[in-house]
Amino acid sequence: MAVEIVMKKGARISLLVLLAAGLWLALKPTAGNRRLTFLPVHWSEYVDFMDFWFNLGAFALLAATAWLAFGTWKKVLGRACLITGFITLLNVMLELLQSSIPGRAMDLADVWAGLLGCVLGIVGSMAVQLMTEGRKSSDGIPQVLFLDQTGRLGGAELMLLDIASARAADSEVVLFQDGEFRSALENAGVKTRVLRLDDEASSVNKQAGLLHVLRSIPGIVQLILQTAQASRSFDVVYANTAKALIIGGPAARLAGRPLIFHLHDIIADGHFSPINQCALIFCANCFADRVIANSEATKDAFVARGGRAELCVVIPNGFHIPEERTNKDDLKKLRFSCLNIPSDAFIVLMAGRLAHWKGQHVLLEALKPMPSAHAVLLGDALFTDEDREYAHRLHAQADESELTGRVHFAGFQSDTLAYFDLADVVVHASVFPEPFGRVIVEGMLAGKPVIASRAGGAAEIVSHEHTGLLVDPGNVNELAEALMRLQHDSAFAARLALNAQQTARDVYALPAVQRQIENLIRKAGKYKTDPIPGTDTAPSATQAA
Ligand code: UDP
Ligand code: GLC
DSSP: OHHHHHHHHHHHHHHHHHHHHHHHHHHGGOOOOSSSSOOOOOOOOHHHHHHHHHHHHHHOOOOOOHHHHOOSSHHHHHHHHHHHHHHHHHHHHHHHHHHTTOOOOOHHHHHHHHHHHOOOHHHHHHHHHHHHSSSOSSSOOOOOOEEEEEESHHHHHHHHHHHHHTTTGGGEEEEEOHHHHHHHHHHHHHEEEOOOOHHHHOOOOOOHHHHHHHHHHHHHHHHHHHHHHHHOOOOOEEEOHHHHHHHHHHHHHHHHHOOEEEEEEOOOOTTHHHHEEEEEHHHHHHOOOOEEEEHHHHHHHHHHHHOOOOEEEOOOBBEEEEEEOOOOOHHIIIIIIIIITTOEEEEEEEEEEGGGGGHHHHHHHHHHTTTEEEEEEOOOOOOOOHHHHHHHHHHHHTTSSSGTTTTTEEESSSSOOOHHHHSSEOOOSSSOOOOOOOHHHHHHHHTTOOEEEESSTHHHHHOOOTTTTTEHHHHHHHHHHHHHHHHHHHHHHHHHHHHHHHHHHHHHHHHHHHHHHHHHHHHTTOOSSSOOOOOOOOOOOOHHH
């Protein structure tokens, strides 16, 4: 407390000294017909000769003082404009005053010097603010600031929830949007704060065009500065999503902190617009010390678009392996009371957000010729208006006569275990390459036969006819055939399920994945502490198979 008061007093005195120095320099032209009369003549002439630079210095000092006294990181650009405007007005008034002194005239160059000085003052004082913001004390364990753009719970967020909660005491999460993700983090004991991205910037989606991106720049700059200031208190910045990289990259650089980028997306057409692809690759190449790709497919796409391969390491998602599964009574309740599914039905589970590229419509088409099959769609439209429109279309599709009463929308559930336990088969049907596909591993861990799209990370997780079945993305007939095969050949289905469960336990156990990520964090933070024992690279599903 005492230290704080002394520091506050010190800061106030420094501000007064700065203000006095700035005003003295700025007001010097009014000191008389000839400036600084107390100086020897040749010094005074020298001061006159250096007028531009003195003005620049004076207004830099004044702007810096104003910034430090009134500038906050909130509404940074607005404050900067206000301060610049105010100081320039002051400068013009001083020049006018000067022109009333006999023998002196207004000098426009001085106004320019003032303007330039003002900008330098603001930038300089921002830099001072950044440099003086201390690091958190770190007892050998790097303090990590995680960044994520969304407040909703998608797969990338569920992975971050596990990573951050395992090191809750040494982490903080910044979200650019509020939502249930914040509650989940806080419930897990992870300190979380929301730095909101303004509406223009947060509406930039994966398909955004150049104009939309340009309009979002002021909001982005403001958030970068806020994030840079927050980053100063940490050893490592960890961006978990694309927008988190765009903000966190420059912010980490400004704050002088290493950046890890966890890449959960396939950077390619269909997932991102060309301009967004360029921006992501540029930021990753420029700012990231490490890129964690969630699959080989994600890494390959990153490298194919110009991403630096040497930055990239592949670490799959990790999963808790539940010791107990759902008991029979709860399963019955879910089946009959909650979902109203007849006892002889063949239950096909598709879990994940409702979005066109996730291909729920493909599954519904494939179920049309299978009258005893019921689909349970677990999840909701999470991110965009397009997703919400798609969800409406899915409801309309489910009402078609061939499907009536056979499609059950379960909505988003935070506890999904019972749904997997209820299923006879788990389907993944993305029509674009899936970067990883957590739901596939969750189906395998539940001991269920899985069918997945033969593309992206999904094709790395599933070994065809050994741990599941792969079908071509969007191919309704092939999916229907695979479903019928599993429905009618229960021995084959059971064999696949057993192999799948074993493989998933070997390859995707959370502790091993957490160790690999922690080791990367320690290396990025340049910590002398030994890496945590454990493998540096995870075995792949194919190796395990
Ligand atoms: N999920 C959930 N509740 C739901 C539906 C899905 O918790 O109602 C989870 C699901 O279990 C999985 C994640 O959301 O862990 C989705 O991750 P995935 O990688 O499959 O796809 P993403 O949505 O991240 O692209
Ligand atoms: C993203 C991807 C998904 C992946 C998840 C976790 O949401 O779309 O495929 O499983 O991140 O890495």
